[in-house]
Amino acid sequence: MSKHICLKTFFGIVIIFLISFFLFNFPVFSANLPDKIVVGCLEPLTGAHAVFGIEGKVGMEFAIKHINEAGGIKSLGGIPLQLVVEDVGEDAMSARLATESIISKHRPVAVLGLYISRLTTVASEITEREKVIMVADALVDDITELGRQYLFRPAPKASMQGRSAVEYVIEAADKSGVKVETIAILNEDSSFGRSNAIGAVQAALDNGLTIVYQKEYPYDITDASSIVHGIATAKADVVVHCPYFMDAIIFAQAFKELNLIPKYIAGMGACGYSDPESIEALGEVAEYFSNTCSYNPAKDTPQNRKFVEEYTVQVGHIPTEGAGMNYYGMWFLKEALELSGELYPEDPLNPDNLRSAFLQLDLTSGPAVDTYPTNHIAVDVKGDNPHAGAIIYQVINGQTKVVWPFEDAEAEFVFPRPDATY
Numbered sequence: 001m002s003k004h005i006c007l008k009t010f011f012g013i014v015i016i017f018l019i020s021f022f023l024f025n026f027p028v029f030s031a032n033l034p035d036k037i038v039v040g041c042l043e044p045l046t047g048a049h050a051v052f053g054i055e056g057k058v059g060m061e062f063a064i065k066h067i068n069e070a071g072g073i074k075s076l077g078g079i080p081l082q083l084v085v086e087d088v089g090e091d092a093m094s095a096r097l098a099t100e101s102i103i104s105k106h107r108p109v110a111v112l113g114l115y116i117s118r119l120t121t122v123a124s125e126i127t128e129r130e131k132v133i134m135v136a137d138a139l140v141d142d143i144t145e146l147g148r149q150y151l152f153r154p155a156p157k158a159s160m161q162g163r164s165a166v167e168y169v170i171e172a173a174d175k176s177g178v179k180v181e182t183i184a185i186l187n188e189d190s191s192f193g194r195s196n197a198i199g200a201v202q203a204a205l206d207n208g209l210t211i212v213y214q215k216e217y218p219y220d221i222t223d224a225s226s227i228v229h230g231i232a233t234a235k236a237d238v239v240v241h242c243p244y245f246m247d248a249i250i251f252a253q254a255f256k257e258l259n260l261i262p263k264y265i266a267g268m269g270a271c272g273y274s275d276p277e278s279i280e281a282l283g284e285v286a287e288y289f290s291n292t293c294s295y296n297p298a299k300d301t302p303q304n305r306k307f308v309e310e311y312t313v314q315v316g317h318i319p320t321e322g323a324g325m326n327y328y329g330m331w332f333l334k335e336a337l338e339l340s341g342e343l344y345p346e347d348p349l350n351p352d353n354l355r356s357a358f359l360q361l362d363l364t365s366g367p368a369v370d371t372y373p374t375n376h377i378a379v380d381v382k383g384d385n386p387h388a389g390a391i392i393y394q395v396i397n398g399q400t401k402v403v404w405p406f407e408d409a410e411a412e413f414v415f416p417r418p419d420a421t422y
Contacts, residue, residue, distance in 0.1 A: 033349070036082040037073065037337065039064070039330070040102045040111035040132075042123060043322075047090030051245060051277055052115045052322040056137060057085060058315060059323030060112055062307060063330030066367070073334065075341030076348060081334070084108060088119050095119035099126040107132075109337075109349050112329050114138050115322060117158075117192045124148050131351040133358070135333055136383075137325040139269065139294065141195045144382040150351060152358050152379050154332050154372070155294040155325050156388035158192055158242075158269060162199025164292050164390040165240045165268035168404045170207050172415040173238075175406075178263065184213035184236035186227065188247055193219070196242035196269045204240075212236050221247050224254040232260040232422060239265045241273075248272025249281050256285050263416035266392075267291030274395045276317035288417045290394035290403065294373065295324020297393075298402040298410040301370035318400065324371065331368035332377060335361055 041060050043053030064081045067073075072080040084106045086098040095114070102108060103126065110133035114120040117140035124143070127134045127150060134151045136143060139158040144151065156164075166183070173180040185200050187193030193216065204211055213234040215227055228251070231239060239262055243251060252273060255261050265288075267273040273289035297308050297318045307327055311319045319327065340348040340357035347353055363369050363377040376387035392404035394413055401411035 032347070033076055033079060035079070037076075037079050037349070038082050038084055038106050038108045039333065040106065040108035041083055041085040041113055042088050042095070042098055042102060042111050043085075043113040043115060044090055044119070045085075045087040048246075049090055049116055049244075052271070053088070053113070055315075055320050055322035056113050056115055056326040058311065059319060059326035060330050062311060062323075063327045063334075066303075066306070067330065067334050070367075073337045073341060075338045075345075081330075088114060088123065090116075090119075092118060092122045095122045096126065099123040103127070103130050103132055109133065109351075109354065110135060110333050112137065112326055112333070117143055118190065121146070124151050127151070133333070133336075133351060133354055135329045137322065137329060138192075139195070140191045141198075142191060144384045148383065150355055152332075152383040154329060154368075154377050154379065154385045154388070156373070156390045157384060158195035159199030159202075160388060161270065161292040161294070161390050162196040162201075162240070162242065162268045163203040164199075164392065164404075165196075165266045165290075166200050166203035166207065166209070168290070168392045169238050169240065169264055169266050169415075170209075171404070171406070172264070172413050176415045178416050180237045180263065181210060182212045182235060182237045183209045184215075184231045184234060184239045184262075185211060185241075186215050186217070186239065186251075187242040188219035188221075188244055189216050190219060192269065193242045200240045200242075200268060217247075219244055219247060221250060224251045225258060227251075228254045228258050228260050231262065232258075235422070237263050241265065241267055242269040243267065243272040245272050245278065248278060252278075252282055252285050252289060259421050261417060261419055261421045263420050265289055265417070270294060270321040270390075274393055274400055275320045276400060277320075279395055279398060279400065284398075286395045287398065288395060288414055288419070290392050290413075292390045293321050293324075293393055294390055295319065295321050295328070295371070296373045296391045296402060296408065297324065297400075298408070299371065299373070303367040303370035307371060328368050328371040328377075331366070331371065332361075332363075335363060335366065335368055
């Protein structure tokens with residue numbers, strides 16, 4: 001009898017030890033984690049830049065839908081994501097108020113969006129103070145030069161977009177046997193336009209082009225005729241231009257109406273000229289214009305095809321840059337949450353743990369990469385992706401077609417413009 005009691009005591013002690021071991025060494029997910037992980041959407045949904053912000057919001061919504069359908073954050077027991085939204089408007093004060101509001105009301109683990117760089121700068125002051133991760137879709141180089149610890153940008157920065165536009169023009173001219181020696185570089189007067197122009201100027205100089213005309217103009221310009229005349233007088237072979245939306249329409253119409261059309265006009269910065277909204281606004285005038293883009297709608301992967309097909313059905317056109325950047329940005333956040341759950345199971349949503357996970361990510365496969373212009377996403381200590389790259393799309397027969405890099409093209413580029421007048 002005493003032997004039986006001793007055995008029972010022994011096994012009881014073993015069971016208590018095992019229970020204690022598992023309790024203290026393997027945290028139970030439900031004890032410390034919410035039912036849903038809240039992610040904030042901060043985009044300009046009204047005002048001059050709403051066309052970009054609305055697309056970004058829809059891109060986020062599709063990403064969250066697809067992430068949740070795929071099982072949520074698996075390392076955290078399948079917790080789904082939930083999107084909350086605030087309109088940042090079109091000025092610094094409204095962006096500040098929207099950021100304060102979304103954090104005070106919802107305390108999201110991260111926010112995505114902003115799109116406009118000056119709004120991102122203001123909002124990131126608040127997210128930095130509150131230790132809320134920001135996955136930015138603004139492209140100005142300086143965004144990641146501000147010393148922000150909780151800001152990450154997988155997309156290619158603006159100067160890279162400017163360089164890409166010039167490199168595309170040079171390569172297309174070479175393939176077409178067309179001589180290009182002189183270039184005009186234009187940008188609207190914001191840090192975004194300036195960053196694009198800096199990249200374009202450096203690429204032009206690196207490749208031996210002569211810059212015969214350079215102009216920075218007010219973003220709310222209403223008449224581009226004097227600039228178009230100046231470009232023609234300077235005899236620029238090609239124009240590389242960073243507009244937003246309305247100014248691109250004004251310039252495209254001026255080139256056409258004045259019948260002063262150079263060999264080629266290439267946009268940079270992914271705003272205006274060759275996106276679906278610009279094509280709708282310009283009609284036939286949009287033909288042959290091109291622009292850079294931080295998202296490749298033609299990338300032939302199952303995840304990207306799924307996104308493009310569903311987005312097109314809902315919106316009526318293929319995803320543009322705002323939608324694409326926020327789609328893969330949300331998947332990038334998803335991967336960071338997964339890694340944080342693996343590395344820091346005791347406190348995976350802690351902003352410092354999540355930041356550490358972002359810095360350790362090195363993605364070469366998966367949905368984020370499948371929808372990214374290159375096949376590699378990581379971030380350096382500044383928050384930039386050293387493997388970033390842009391693509392070029394051109395309006396051909398009224399449709400946006402990816403034409404560069406040439407190995408990724410879905411259509412043959414048209415260079416020079418058949419309607420060039422000088």
